[in-house]
Amino acid sequence: MRTLIAKSRVIDPASGLDEPRDILIEDGRILDLVRPGEKVADVAERIDAKGCIATPGFVDLHVHLREPGYEQKETIATGCMAAVSGGFTSVCSMANTNPVNDHSSVTALILAKAKEADLARVYPMAAVTKGLAGESLTEMGELYEHGVIGFTDDGRCVMNAAVMRNALVYANSFGVPVSVHAIDEHLAGDAPMNSGFHSMRLGLRGVPAAAEDTMVARDVVLSALTGARLHIQHISTKGAIEIVRMAKARGVPVTCEAAPHHFMLIDEDVGEYDTNFKMAPPLRGVDDREAVREALADGTIDAIATDHAPHEKLVKDCEFEKAANGIIGLETAFSLTWELVEAGVISEMRAIELLTVAPCKAFNLPHGTLTKGALADITIFDPKATYTFTTDRIYSLSKNSPFIGRAMKADVKRTLVGGRTVFARD
Amino acid sequence: MMWTRKDVLGLADLSVDEIQTILDTAESFKEINRREIKKVPTLRGKTVVNLFYEPSTRTRTSFEIAAKRLSADTVNFTPSSSSVGKGETLLDTVRNIEAMHPAVIVVRHPNAGTPHLLSRRVGISVVNAGDGAHEHPSQALLDMLMIREAKGRIEGLTISIVGDISHSRVARSNILGLKKMGANVRICGPATMIPPAIDRLGVEVFHDMDAAIHDADVIMMLRIQLERQTGALFPSNREYARFYGLNEARLERAKPDAIIMHPGPMNRGVEISSDVADSTRSKILDQVSNGVAVRMAILYLLAGRKAGDEDADREVEGH
Ligand SMILES: [Zn+2]
Ligand SMILES: [Zn+2]
Numbered sequence: 001m002r003t004l005i006a007k008s009r010v011i012d013p014a015s016g017l018d019e020p021r022d023i024l025i026e027d028g029r030i031l032d033l034v035r036p037g038e039k040v041a042d043v044a045e046r047i048d049a050k051g052c053i054a055t056p057g058f059v060d061l062h063v064h065l066r067e068p069g070y071e072q073k074e075t076i077a078t079g080c081m082a083a084v085s086g087g088f089t090s091v092c093s094m095a096n097t098n099p100v101n102d103h104s105s106v107t108a109l110i111l112a113k114a115k116e117a118d119l120a121r122v123y124p125m126a127a128v129t130k131g132l133a134g135e136s137l138t139e140m141g142e143l144y145e146h147g148v149i150g151f152t153d154d155g156r157c158v159m160n161a162a163v164m165r166n167a168l169v170y171a172n173s174f175g176v177p178v179s180v181h182a183i184d185e186h187l188a189g190d191a192p193m194n195s196g197f198h199s200m201r202l203g204l205r206g207v208p209a210a211a212e213d214t215m216v217a218r219d220v221v222l223s224a225l226t227g228a229r230l231h232i233q234h235i236s237t238k239g240a241i242e243i244v245r246m247a248k249a250r251g252v253p254v255t256c257e258a259a260p261h262h263f264m265l266i267d268e269d270v271g272e273y274d275t276n277f278k279m280a281p282p283l284r285g286v287d288d289r290e291a292v293r294e295a296l297a298d299g300t301i302d303a304i305a306t307d308h309a310p311h312e313k314l315v316k317d318c319e320f321e322k323a324a325n326g327i328i329g330l331e332t333a334f335s336l337t338w339e340l341v342e343a344g345v346i347s348e349m350r351a352i353e354l355l356t357v358a359p360c361k362a363f364n365l366p367h368g369t370l371t372k373g374a375l376a377d378i379t380i381f382d383p384k385a386t387y388t389f390t391t392d393r394i395y396s397l398s399k400n401s402p403f404i405g406r407a408m409k410a411d412v413k414r415t416l417v418g419g420r421t422v423f424a425r426d
Numbered sequence: 427m428m429w430t431r432k433d434v435l436g437l438a439d440l441s442v443d444e445i446q447t448i449l450d451t452a453e454s455f456k457e458i459n460r461r462e463i464k465k466v467p468t469l470r471g472k473t474v475v476n477l478f479y480e481p482s483t484r485t486r487t488s489f490e491i492a493a494k495r496l497s498a499d500t501v502n503f504t505p506s507s508s509s510v511g512k513g514e515t516l517l518d519t520v521r522n523i524e525a526m527h528p529a530v531i532v533v534r535h536p537n538a539g540t541p542h543l544l545s546r547r548v549g550i551s552v553v554n555a556g557d558g559a560h561e562h563p564s565q566a567l568l569d570m571l572m573i574r575e576a577k578g579r580i581e582g583l584t585i586s587i588v589g590d591i592s593h594s595r596v597a598r599s600n601i602l603g604l605k606k607m608g609a610n611v612r613i614c615g616p617a618t619m620i621p622p623a624i625d626r627l628g629v630e631v632f633h634d635m636d637a638a639i640h641d642a643d644v645i646m647m648l649r650i651q652l653e654r655q656t657g658a659l660f661p662s663n664r665e666y667a668r669f670y671g672l673n674e675a676r677l678e679r680a681k682p683d684a685i686i687m688h689p690g691p692m693n694r695g696v697e698i699s700s701d702v703a704d705s706t707r708s709k710i711l712d713q714v715s716n717g718v719a720v721r722m723a724i725l726y727l728l729a730g731r732k733a734g735d736e737d738a739d740r741e742v743e744g745h
Pocket of ligand 1: 154155
């Protein structure tokens with residue numbers, strides 16, 4: 001069966017294409033990109049995408065799907081629904097489930113549930129260390145065989161440098177990077193927000209930027225030492241970004257990602273203890289936010305990743321210090337990214353690159369382009385649309401977003417995975 | 427002025443007028459505290475709930491006496507904060523209390539911002555009796571009443587606050603309040619106890635105590651939390667006493683009529699020497715007396731006005 005996406009403008013950073021094209025899909029793959037109006041035969045389904053932009057489906061390197069173990073926060077099915085509603089066709093799931101994804105049986109369960117949900121593609125990441133305890137390595141080889149695409153103890157930091165070095169080297173033998181939640185746990189303590197004027201004002205303990213900077217520096221040094229691939233998750237400080245920039249210039253195989261909240265918000269936004277603004281790493285200062293934006297533009301930051309972290313009301317509707325870390329992000333990431341385009345921080349092409357081909361390159365994922373023969377994972381959005389982000393647009397099981405009520409720009413209209421429409425909004 | 431505020435959460439929100447109103451009201455209540463029969467019927471039939479998630483006999487007793495002298499009924503709840511998250515949440519507890527229709531809830535909690543969370547969720551008045559390292563408004567107000575009494579004014583005075591500023595809600599509330607009232611505020615302590623960016627509150631930061639109290643009108647010593655030693659904020663009590671303890675010799679640096687304050691309880695021989703604590707310049711016990719008057723003022727302003735007042739109406743509608 002053939003599907004035609006007609007009258008759209010196609011932006012494909014992988015091939016540098018930015019032109020009006022009709023996309024012809026057959027058997028889940030892209031058969032051809034034809035000039036608008038060109039005749040094509042045997043089209044069974046015709047999608048009118050007038051005024052819209054079609055791009056490769058977005059890829060999120062950092063998502064917490066919460067299943068198994070925390071199905072009250074999110075299930076793989078609801079998480080995947082949230083993903084496709086936000087234009088994401090592939091998501092990488094973090095290992096801090098319960099049980100932890102430190103054994104292939106958990107990986108297999110995640111993949112089976114994802115298949116059953118049949119929405120976004122799910123690429124599981126497994127733990128670096130058993131039980132996220134930071135001590136002994138997981139059976140990385142077997143986990144890799146079962147389909148994990150990377151290793152991470154996200155939520156925790158591997159504090160022991162010797163363990164970290166071995167993890168990098170061992171994972172690299174499968175060509176897979178280790179992703180790090182780079183925060184020195186001793187410096188950070190369990191402080192609930194960024195260290196600075198606002199933490200002082202609120203009487204809250206603060207996480208100094210140095211807790212991130214020092215750990216990024218350590219891991220970059222270990223990556224340089226071993227030649228092994230390193231991926232820094234949710235980079236949030238000016239100092240850490242400078243370290244990555246320097247490392248890249250010296251040829252260290254390091255990549256990094258930034259989350260939309262870190263390029264949109266700052267610690268002051270915590271206001272009077274609003275727990276929807278509590279995450280790890282915490283919202284930082286204005287200089288840090290500017291540094292993240294600059295690094296998105298100049299290529300120091302490779303990808304935008306949401307760190308989608310659903311939490312049920314109970315653990316957010318409480319004292320700030322006791323509230324769980326994290327916010328949902330799949331539903332809002334695209335519009336927030338597009339705000340950077342409207343603000344002139346990054347080009348349209350760069351925005352799409354950050355959401356598609358760049359994350360795929362960092363993790364060898366077989367997506368991120370719309371060239372002939374590629375899998376037809378496609379996101380169609382209206383760059384002119386505006387809307388207010390309300391809870392009825394949330395497909396996640398949890399509603400912990402600081403962006404509720406915010407006026408948004410650009411909107412995902414349709415998401416296709418393997419040529420099949422899995423989400424459409426009118 | 428007309429009092430319209432529902433809650434007293436901190437000195438950050440209170441205006442100069444409101445601070446003055448509380449202090450003036452407290453002054454008028456001091457007279458009651460000197461009477462033979464220390465009781466007026468102002469809050470008769472109203473209930474004040476003390477919800478203390480942290481033990482503090484002093485503050486709780488002070489609020490309790492204040493409420494009783496205004497003829498309110500008082501109830502003390504002392505839930506364990508460790509049970510939160512396992513079973514009943516803080517909001518559950520407070521909704522339960524609200525259902526019993528008290529007029530005011532006085533809350534002490536180890537987590538900063540808890541009274542703010544409650545004030546958004548309940549219709550009854552909330553008084554912050556200390557939230558984590560954030561604020562302790564009734565303490566700062568009683569300190570300000572003390573200073574006003576001893577010095578006749580606050581504006582233009584040089585007030586040195588010495589100790590663990592980072593973890594002190596008393597320091598934070600005093601800094602905010604005293605700056606609003608026009609004082610020059612100096613803070614002093616080991617660098618490990620000075621929080622980031624505190625200079626943005628308009629205070630002068632010192633690490634040398636002699637310099638910090640030079641020509642000061644008021645010296646406010648803070649209690650050192652000996653249990654915080656695990657954080658390695660200072661090497662030993664002995665060293666702390668040597669560099670940041672107030673003793674007779676050091677006191678020479680301040681103005682001859684400088685007064686000494688301490689929120690209590692004191693660690694004698696650590697942050698303050700016994701001779702200073704017991705000297706005539708020490709206002710430590712007067713502070714305690716003023717505490718009752720200030721807390722009476724707060725309870726009165728929040729719950730004691732005649733029917734027809736905006737707040738009294740809201741309180742009724744809340745149920
Ligand atoms: Zn993380
Ligand atoms: Zn995460």
